[in-house]
Amino acid sequence: MSFITDLQAVWSRHDSLLCVGLDPEPSRFPAVLADHPDPVFAFCKAIVDATAAHACAFKPQIAHFAALAAEDALERLIAYIHEAHPGIPVILDAKRGDIGSTAARYAVEAFDRYQADAVTLNPYLGRDSAEPFLERADKGVILLCHTSNPGAADLQDLDVGGRPLYQHVAKIIAESWNGHGNCALVTGATWPGQLGEVRTLVGDMPLLVPGIGAQGGDVAEVIRHGATADGTGLMISSSRAIIYAGQGEDYALAAGRAASDLKDQINAQRNSPAR
Amino acid sequence: MSFITDLQAVWSRHDSLLCVGLDPEPSRFPAVLADHPDPVFAFCKAIVDATAAHACAFKPQIAHFAALAAEDALERLIAYIHEAHPGIPVILDAKRGDIGSTAARYAVEAFDRYQADAVTLNPYLGRDSAEPFLERADKGVILLCHTSNPGAADLQDLDVGGRPLYQHVAKIIAESWNGHGNCALVTGATWPGQLGEVRTLVGDMPLLVPGIGAQGGDVAEVIRHGATADGTGLMISSSRAIIYAGQGEDYALAAGRAASDLKDQINAQRNSPAR
Numbered sequence: 163m164s165f166i167t168d169l170q171a172v173w174s175r176h177d178s179l180l181c182v183g184l185d186p187e188p189s190r191f192p193a194v195l196a197d198h199p200d201p202v203f204a205f206c207k208a209i210v211d212a213t214a215a216h217a218c219a220f221k222p223q224i225a226h227f228a229a230l231a232a233e234d235a236l237e238r239l240i241a242y243i244h245e246a247h248p249g250i251p252v253i254l255d256a257k258r259g260d261i262g263s264t265a266a267r268y269a270v271e272a273f274d275r276y277q278a279d280a281v282t283l284n285p286y287l288g289r290d291s292a293e294p295f296l297e298r299a300d301k302g303v304i305l306l307c308h309t310s311n312p313g314a315a316d317l318q319d320l321d322v323g324g325r326p327l328y329q330h331v332a333k334i335i336a337e338s339w340n341g342h343g344n345c346a347l348v349t350g351a352t353w354p355g356q357l358g359e360v361r362t363l364v365g366d367m368p369l370l371v372p373g374i375g376a377q378g379g380d381v382a383e384v385i386r387h388g389a390t391a392d393g394t395g396l397m398i399s400s401s402r403a404i405i406y407a408g409q410g411e412d413y414a415l416a417a418g419r420a421a422s423d424l425k426d427q428i429n430a431q432r433n434s435p436a437r
Numbered sequence: 438m439s440f441i442t443d444l445q446a447v448w449s450r451h452d453s454l455l456c457v458g459l460d461p462e463p464s465r466f467p468a469v470l471a472d473h474p475d476p477v478f479a480f481c482k483a484i485v486d487a488t489a490a491h492a493c494a495f496k497p498q499i500a501h502f503a504a505l506a507a508e509d510a511l512e513r514l515i516a517y518i519h520e521a522h523p524g525i526p527v528i529l530d531a532k533r534g535d536i537g538s539t540a541a542r543y544a545v546e547a548f549d550r551y552q553a554d555a556v557t558l559n560p561y562l563g564r565d566s567a568e569p570f571l572e573r574a575d576k577g578v579i580l581l582c583h584t585s586n587p588g589a590a591d592l593q594d595l596d597v598g599g600r601p602l603y604q605h606v607a608k609i610i611a612e613s614w615n616g617h618g619n620c621a622l623v624t625g626a627t628w629p630g631q632l633g634e635v636r637t638l639v640g641d642m643p644l645l646v647p648g649i650g651a652q653g654g655d656v657a658e659v660i661r662h663g664a665t666a667d668g669t670g671l672m673i674s675s676s677r678a679i680i681y682a683g684q685g686e687d688y689a690l691a692a693g694r695a696a697s698d699l700k701d702q703i704n705a706q707r708n709s710p711a712r
Contacts, residue, residue: 185539225535225542231550233508257535259559260500261586264460267500275506284534286561286581288588306561311536313563320605322595327602330595 165279165302166344168251169368172218173394178425179432181253181370182213183401184222184239188230190406192413202227203235207242209405212418214247216425219280219397221253221370240276251279253370253397257306259284261291269294273301280304282348282370285331289339299342302368307331307360310350310373329359336364346370349388351379351398358387366390368397374424375403381424385431393432400424440554440577441619443526444643447493448669453700454707456528456645457488458676459497459514463505465681467688477502478510482517484680487693489522491700494555494672496528496645515551526554528645528672532581534559534566541569548576555579557623557645560606564614574617577643582606582635585625585648604634611639621645624663626654626673633662641665643672650678656699660706668707675699 173179186202195201210220220243227236240252254276258268272281272295280302283292295303308318308328318328325333335345347364349357351373360369369388373379381398388396404424408416448454461477470476485495495518502511515527529551533543547556547570555577558567570578583593583603593603600608610620622639624632626648635644644663648654656673663671679699683691 223535223539223542225533225539225546228508229542229545229550231508231512233503233506237506257533257559258500259534260498260532261584261588264498264500267498267504270504271500275504284532284559284561286559286592287584287586288591288593290586290588291584309536309562309566311562311565313536313565316563316609317561317602317606318563320597320602322597322602327592327595327597331592334591 164300164344165251166368168249168279169218169302169397170394172250175249176215176218177429178216178218179394179396179398179428180217180421180425181219181221181397181399182209182217182404182421183255183399184209184220184405185226185401186230187226192409192411194411194413200235202230202232203238206235206239208414209417210239210243210247212414213404213421214250216418216421217250219251219253221255221399223255223401237276240278244277251302253280253282253302253304254278255282257282257284259287259291261287265291266294269298273298280346282306285335292339296339296342296344299344301344302346303344304346304348304370305331305335307347308349308353308356310352310377310379314350314353328356329363332360332363336367340367348372351384352377354380354383354387357384361388361395366395368395370397370399372399374398375400381427382431385428389432398428439575439619440526441643443524443554444493444672445669447525450524451490451493452704453491453493454669454671454673454703455492455696455700456494456496456672456674457484457492457679457696458530458674459484459495459680460501460676461505462501467684467686469686475510477505477507478513481510481514483689484692485514485518485522487689488679488696489525491693491696492525494526494528496530496674498530498676512551515553519552526577528555528557528577528579529553530557532557532559534562536562536566540566544569544573548573555621557581560610567614571614571617571619574619576619577621578619579621579623579645580606580610582622583624583628583631585627585652585654589625589628603631604638607635607638611642615642623647626659627652629655629658629662632659636663636670641670643670645672645674647674649673650675656702657706660703664707673703
């Protein structure tokens with residue numbers, strides 16, 4: 163099995179395109195965890211168990227663990243997901259990017275230390291910076307293309323020979339970097355037109371789509387512009403709207419409901435005759 | 438004091454533009470550390486003490502610590518440098534880049550957890566992704582401009598309205614991102630022409646220059662194209678050629694000699710009448 167085949171299988175098995183982002187912020191944890199000896203792991207584990215049936219992937223954001231010196235909790239969390247929910251891919255959202263021997267060490271960090279199934283990378287340093295990841299054919303390499311933030315336009319929309327930079331990035335990755343068929347792209351929900359342009363350029367390549375909900379991205383637009391002909395091809399990511407859906411003792415239940423609702427909302431659009 | 442003023446002071450006090458990169462790889466450690474209980478810290482500490490008099494900065498590369506699950510050693514190492522060698526800035530080479538709340542957590546990682554004086558960032562996500570770092574006016578924000586690897590050309594040399602992308606990056610950072618005067622750029626020694634173009638665009642902004650030695654960059658070319666009028670403006674980075682200069686029990690002494698030699702080689706070019 164590989165990241166891509168696992169993802170395709172779980173899209174079908176869970177009938178879901180929802181990727182649950184894990185961004186632990188202790189200041190937002192429910193009061194019930196206030197005196198817990200291992201709050202980051204406990205919180206994330208409860209969210210994972212409550213949302214797994216509705217998810218096609220989990221995406222821990224490593225900055226949120228690193229700022230807390232909680233690398234150990236992240237290691238245990240990913241091991242727990244693999245054990246308790248086998249077949250759901252874990253994407254380490256790290257946006258790494260470095261050269262040669264250093265890139266090789268980042269690949270060890272993501273794939274060997276953390277046992278992630280996929281990792282997000284920044285393409286600015288060029289193909290050789292991605293090579294130590296690309297050559298791990300069973301792992302997913304998810305490259306930033308058009309991000310969800312307002313500042314995305316600063317560089318990503320610059321005109322490069324009649325084509326914006328993000329489209330150039332999409333093209334070279336699809337045409338040259340994807341020899342092992344293990345690439346995917348990050349394209350923010352807040353830029354649906356650009357999402358559609360990327361889909362046209364990359365065929366059925368999976369797209370990781372952050373930015374729905376709080377950032378303003380619209381599910382209907384994401385499905386309309388980003389889904390493949392068979393209604394898949396997407397990992398639509400939501401973090402805070404799910405994991406902080408509830409503040410009470412039943413916070414995990416609330417997260418499970420939020421994930422189920424968002425999955426249903428996505429599926430309603432997938433099945434819409436207007437699509 | 439700030440990163441920039443500390444750097445200017447140490448350029449003068451140590452008469453050095455040499456930045457010592459700390460990339461610990463246990464497989465390359467001298468045999469004398471084979472049974473050491475804390476080898477990563479011990480190795481780096483010995484290198485730091487032996488090279489400090491010749492350095493204008495230290496640059497630990499976080500991937501090399503993360504791949505070893507050695508974050509704790511990195512924390513202690515940076516604290517040690519501040520304590521034993523005050524005034525020598527520590528650059529956390531992390532090449533982070535993410536949006537909004539996540540960028541803020543990476544800033545906490547670099548500046549609060551690790552107590553770095555500066556951090557390297559990737560500009561692909563645009564200005565708002567750098568904002569949580571830029572607003573820390575006492576800290577240095579060192580953005581990738583033209584990296585030292587062969588693949589740098591894949592994106593960084595693309596023509597954007599008559600100007601390569603890396604020059605556009607240099608311009609917007611100098612003109613718009615540098616409101617607190619705390620920005621610097623990464624420009625690889627392997628591309629001396631591009632280094633000169635960047636120097637022309639950014640005035641006296643400091644440039645972090647990797648790629649001399651093993652990667653093929655030439656010290657004379659770096660000084661000729663990159664130094665400011667007063668013969669400073671550069672952090673010329675060398676890692677492996679210094680820290681693995683010796684394999685015996687005197688490895689630290691060998692590293693100190695290699696650093697001293699490289700500093701002298703750089704200074705010979707700074708003082709060359711041909712410059």
